[in-house]
Amino acid sequence: MNISKEDFGKDFNWGVSSAAFQIEGAHDKDGKGASVWDLFSQKKGKIYNSHHARISCDFYNRYYEDILLMKQMNICNYRFSLSWSRIFPDGIGKINFSGVEFYNRVIDFCLSEGIQPWITLYHWDLPQALEQKGGWTNRDIINWFSEYVLFCIKTFGDRVTHWMILNEPMVFTGAGYFLGVHAPGKKGLSNFLAAAHHACLCQAEGGRIARSYKPGLKIGTTFSSSHIEANTNNIKDQQAQVRIDALLNRMFLEPLLGLNYPVKDLKVLRRMEEFIKDGDEQKLSFNMDFIGVQNYTREIVRFDFFTPFVQAKIIKADKRKVERTVMNWEVYPSSVYHILKKYAAYKNMPEMIVTESGAAFEDRLIDGKIDDAARKIFIQNHIAEILKAKEEGVKVNGYLVWSFTDNFEWAEGYKPRFGLVYIDFETQQRIIKASGKWYSDFLSNQEQMTVKTIAAAQNNLLIS
Ligand code: GCO
Numbered sequence: 001m002n003i004s005k006e007d008f009g010k011d012f013n014w015g016v017s018s019a020a021f022q023i024e025g026a027h028d029k030d031g032k033g034a035s036v037w038d039l040f041s042q043k044k045g046k047i048y049n050s051h052h053a054r055i056s057c058d059f060y061n062r063y064y065e066d067i068l069l070m071k072q073m074n075i076c077n078y079r080f081s082l083s084w085s086r087i088f089p090d091g092i093g094k095i096n097f098s099g100v101e102f103y104n105r106v107i108d109f110c111l112s113e114g115i116q117p118w119i120t121l122y123h124w125d126l127p128q129a130l131e132q133k134g135g136w137t138n139r140d141i142i143n144w145f146s147e148y149v150l151f152c153i154k155t156f157g158d159r160v161t162h163w164m165i166l167n168e169p170m171v172f173t174g175a176g177y178f179l180g181v182h183a184p185g186k187k188g189l190s191n192f193l194a195a196a197h198h199a200c201l202c203q204a205e206g207g208r209i210a211r212s213y214k215p216g217l218k219i220g221t222t223f224s225s226s227h228i229e230a231n232t233n234n235i236k237d238q239q240a241q242v243r244i245d246a247l248l249n250r251m252f253l254e255p256l257l258g259l260n261y262p263v264k265d266l267k268v269l270r271r272m273e274e275f276i277k278d279g280d281e282q283k284l285s286f287n288m289d290f291i292g293v294q295n296y297t298r299e300i301v302r303f304d305f306f307t308p309f310v311q312a313k314i315i316k317a318d319k320r321k322v323e324r325t326v327m328n329w330e331v332y333p334s335s336v337y338h339i340l341k342k343y344a345a346y347k348n349m350p351e352m353i354v355t356e357s358g359a360a361f362e363d364r365l366i367d368g369k370i371d372d373a374a375r376k377i378f379i380q381n382h383i384a385e386i387l388k389a390k391e392e393g394v395k396v397n398g399y400l401v402w403s404f405t406d407n408f409e410w411a412e413g414y415k416p417r418f419g420l421v422y423i424d425f426e427t428q429q430r431i432i433k434a435s436g437k438w439y440s441d442f443l444s445n446q447e448q449m450t451v452k453t454i455a456a457a458q459n460n461l462l463i464s
Pocket of ligand 1 (some may be wrong): 019022167168171224294356401409410418
């Protein structure tokens with residue numbers, strides 16, 4: 001079976017994804033305020049090898065070069081995020097016009113090169129000034145966020161049509177406010193549930209603000225999504241699977257779809273009541289134009305009495321002896337197919353866009369080249385799985401690779417490289433990897449991918 005870009009139809013959105021904190025650098029340039037990640041990444045022991053993102057990919061100074069490279073690679077949709085504290089250094093109030101100008105330049109340059117900008121309003125870099133007031137645990141975040149969203153839509157909405165309100169709320173509330181392994185490094189159930197409820201309110205409110213200020217925009221929001229399987233057929237493992245699925249895949253999506261929190265399947269969510277006010281239930285829902293699905297792997301789950309609140313454990317890929325990435329995530333392309341099918345079964349599900357999909361593998365620079373065959377196959381197999389879902393009637397209409405260039409991978413620093421383009425962080429030299437060359441040929445229709453059978457693709461045996 002040959003797959004080409006044409007099989008997805010003319011309207012399918014192909015592109016790449018990134019996020020402000022991971023690529024911009026220029027952490028205090030031209031009036032930018034500090035974000036929670038600026039502070040967190042300076043703390044001892046939080047980031048792999050004490051890496052920091054003060055310079056990162058230097059996108060702030062090199063956006064021109066990177067967008068030209070994108071154009072050269074036939075990429076016509078570019079998802080990036082705005083740094084809230086570059087626009088509002090204190091989170092609210094005073095505007096930093098140099099920051100606004102920077103994003104105007106990026107947007108205008110994308111458009112002049114025929115690249116559609118897709119903007120994520122919030123990709124985890126909360127202004128530190130707001131964290132000092134409690135950040136996502138403070139219900140006032142709804143007002144702060146609303147002011148920020150309105151300003152961005154008013155300022156950039158004349159040129160940018162595709163908007164995503166939040167990036168993966170499960171991850172920034174779970175890792176940032178429950179486990180303390182991401183900024184701002186808070187821990188505990190109360191912090192998590194408060195942050196999660198406010199994030200759910202903000203994702204819907206952000207959508208309402210954007211739509212009411214400028215009807216006709218394409219408004220979405222993104223979710224981390226992993227196909228979850230039970231380790232055995234044992235009833236306890238199966239119930240554990242249901243709880244983890246409710247936590248990782250349903251908790252932020254279902255309230256948005258008007259289904260409220262999945263309390264029945266995840267009892268600990270009852271404790272959310274403490275933060276819920278009258279009328280919140282309606283406020284949690286909003287009809288998005290699209291849902292951003294971000295998928296990297298599947299998770300295998302078993303019952304574990306000792307894990308608080310969920311009584312379940314995820315069995316990591318290295319414990320299962322399966323093919324895995326540098327992140328210790330299993331390579332399992334049909335996860336994206338299962339997730340798309342699962343989400344498509346919701347009655348109110350709008351169109352879906354795979355807004356992130358990609359992998360970190362060891363990249364070896366040999367004679368100035370990176371022959372990252374594993375990443376190329378990973379992407380090809382994911383594309384094949386998405387086509388399978390689409391051909392079965394799932395409304396999926398885009399695929400954005402995470403990520404355009406290597407970048408700062410949060411607590412893992414620069415160790416995992418996710419890019420289609422390699423960055424030498426010493427010299428800032430960019431080198432298109434073999435996966436990037438392949439993607440670019442695929443996008444220009446010069447390259448088809450030959451998939452033996454769909455079953456072979458599932459087994460990761462794609463032959464190109
Ligand atoms: C995420 C993000 C990205 C990550 C990517 C790889 O959701 O975690 O959107 O910022 O870099 O997912 O881990």
